[in-house]
Amino acid sequence: MKRYLSGSAALGALLAGLLTASSIAAQPPEAPVGTAPMEAPAAPARPALLGISESVAAVVNDDIVSTYDLAQRMRLLIATSGVQPTDENLQQFQREALVSLVDEHLQFQELRRVEREQKIDILADETEVTEEIAGMAQQNNMSGDQFLTFLAQRGIGPETLRDQLRAQISWARWIRGRYGSRLRVGDDQIAAAQARLSAEAAKPQYNIGEVLIDAARVGGMPQAMQGAQQLVAQLQQGAPFPAVARQFSALPTSAAGGDAGWVGAGEMPPEVEAVVAQMRPGQLSQPIPVKDGVYILYLKEKRAGGTAMLVNLKQAAVGLPQTATPADEAAARAKLAALKPDIKSCATLEATAGKVQGVIAGDLGEAEVADLAPQFREAAEKLAIGEISDPIRTQAGLHLVAVCGRRDASAAQVDKQQIEQRLFGQQLSMIARRYMRDLRNSATIETR
Numbered sequence: 001m002k003r004y005l006s007g008s009a010a011l012g013a014l015l016a017g018l019l020t021a022s023s024i025a026a027q028p029p030e031a032p033v034g035t036a037p038m039e040a041p042a043a044p045a046r047p048a049l050l051g052i053s054e055s056v057a058a059v060v061n062d063d064i065v066s067t068y069d070l071a072q073r074m075r076l077l078i079a080t081s082g083v084q085p086t087d088e089n090l091q092q093f094q095r096e097a098l099v100s101l102v103d104e105h106l107q108f109q110e111l112r113r114v115e116r117e118q119k120i121d122i123l124a125d126e127t128e129v130t131e132e133i134a135g136m137a138q139q140n141n142m143s144g145d146q147f148l149t150f151l152a153q154r155g156i157g158p159e160t161l162r163d164q165l166r167a168q169i170s171w172a173r174w175i176r177g178r179y180g181s182r183l184r185v186g187d188d189q190i191a192a193a194q195a196r197l198s199a200e201a202a203k204p205q206y207n208i209g210e211v212l213i214d215a216a217r218v219g220g221m222p223q224a225m226q227g228a229q230q231l232v233a234q235l236q237q238g239a240p241f242p243a244v245a246r247q248f249s250a251l252p253t254s255a256a257g258g259d260a261g262w263v264g265a266g267e268m269p270p271e272v273e274a275v276v277a278q279m280r281p282g283q284l285s286q287p288i289p290v291k292d293g294v295y296i297l298y299l300k301e302k303r304a305g306g307t308a309m310l311v312n313l314k315q316a317a318v319g320l321p322q323t324a325t326p327a328d329e330a331a332a333r334a335k336l337a338a339l340k341p342d343i344k345s346c347a348t349l350e351a352t353a354g355k356v357q358g359v360i361a362g363d364l365g366e367a368e369v370a371d372l373a374p375q376f377r378e379a380a381e382k383l384a385i386g387e388i389s390d391p392i393r394t395q396a397g398l399h400l401v402a403v404c405g406r407r408d409a410s411a412a413q414v415d416k417q418q419i420e421q422r423l424f425g426q427q428l429s430m431i432a433r434r435y436m437r438d439l440r441n442s443a444t445i446e447t448r
């Protein structure tokens with residue numbers, strides 16, 4: 001069918017009345033809540049008929065998306081993403097909320113059609129939705145009632161969340177049920193992935209969080225880039241990356257808060273790989289345009305590659321210049337020797353050493369043994385994992401060195417099952433995105 005699109009100036013004016021500044025000043029779900037359930041204020045009453053306070057935001061085939069629905073979804077996005085609303089990003093929230101609602105109407109229409117034709121039940125029932133809400137609440141250290149109260153205090157009716165979750169659960173079930181049994185990740189695919197990982201093992205690996213703004217979904221690359229820039233600004237101001245990923249990312253990892261785990265060269269788009277290679281742990285990237293949209297990355301950890309042994313070291317040290325007197329050096333050595341028995345593990349090293357005046361502790365990270373200073377190299381080669389050296393003298397001072405991990409850099413880091421799950425997830429995600437693209441292209445969608 002032909003797809004109709006119209007302007008949104010009137011829609012923006014209507015939303016201004018429905019979505020006031022006071023109603024969107026939301027905090028992320030991590031905000032502290034009392035342990036006892038609080039009495040929830042009444043959710044905003046839905047007008048019985050479309051009128052001045054509620055009008056048509058979009059028509060999806062024969063279904064109406066009202067401005068009330070749109071304002072409610074915008075509030076939900078704001079409350080659960082941790083992104084603070086501003087004059088600059090409200091348009092992005094409106095666009096994301098409208099796209100989500102349109103997609104959900106298309107999904108429900110398709111699922112109901114399949115239920116009628118195949119005489120099967122696909123749509124999630126109330127119990128399943130309630131269990132999903134309980135899981136979300138638990139992730140935020142709340143009870144289900146407290147979580148709904150949190151939303152109600154921000155003007156969000158419970159059905160807004162329930163409708164979103166019902167669509168997510170039902171659609172995921174249908175996609176996996178229809179295509180999951182047909183997908184086959186062959187041994188040749190797994191072997192090829194393992195061979196690639198082994199070949200790339202000499203290169204650095206990255207533990208990343210990822211968000212992809214799908215250009216096709218939001219209306220084109222300019223919109224995707226603008227949205228990504230606004231999200232980066234909010235992330236820099238403290239919005240939690242996992243919450244943003246869950247609400248805005250088009251990748252399969254969105255369900256895990258954008259956590260992609262450890263990835264290496266060849267597992268990311270070339271544009272993304274070039275950027276992450278220049279990043280430092282703890283750093284957030286600027287928007288990265290790729291073929292299908294715009295990426296945002298958060299680099300959690302980075303580990304060196306190599307063809308030899310890699311070790312992860314921690315230390316407790318006393319700074320001491322080379323000109324220090326024998327008495328000063330003896331005192332520092334005695335202090336570290338007394339500290340050593342108190343350090344029970346790598347996990348407690350920094351906390352234990354931090355209690356001793358004049359001792360500085362820290363994580364030295366992962367490095368190839370051959371690249372270490374001679375004094376540290378000897379300890380790294382001889383010590384067992386978890387073992388701590390005697391005081392070692394360097395130009396900077398005296399050091400206790402602990403070996404906290406050791407691995408062969410040339411060994412494959414991902415086992416067969418992990419590779420199979422990753423490839424399966426990628427294929428299923430690609431099918432789901434194509435399915436939604438086809439539904440959009442064949443639908444009559446009018447936005448006002």
